[in-house]
Amino acid sequence: MSEHTAQLSSRTGRWLLYVVLMGVPVSQWPEHDFGPGSVPTPAERSRALTDLGFVFMDGAEWAWEECSERPDDDSSPVWLLAFVQVCSRDGGLS
Template identity: 50%
Template sequence: MSATFQAQIANGGRWHAYVVLLSVPVSLWPEYDWCRDTPVPTVTERAQVLAALGYEVTPGAEWVWTEDSDVHGDPSSPVRLIATITVQTMPEVTA
């Protein structure tokens, strides 16, 4: 069985995807930037980006959405939407 990781997409002014790798610095995490704030990337777009980064959604996993804010406890602070899903490395294709 392949190791699993958490992938996230977040909107902090534009949509950004990344795979959380706890054993490496954040600056080395695989990532992708859609360079847009709307619309929300579709499930197909997310899967394509994860594949380009070398990952695939684990069987049965679903995106889980949460919200955060720039300033904790301030209801007037802009909302940040974050979606998380469990992924695994894609199997290598051998010829």
């Protein structure tokens, strides 16, 4: 069973969920655009991942990280990145 990282990020007010597939061009990563608005709920994120063909790894939980646009400048704007470990529903690479 291949393990992947699903990430949720917000840029310019839109929330985007995508699954990182190593060795695959970024343009081909499975993704779901939640559009503008509030942070998608855990249930909404889970449904989106299921629709993309992925499920959470056993015991996996969402973790959040604050990322600075300019890491050496503490006055720089930040964006939020959430991530969780997933695997494909069918055990393949998806």
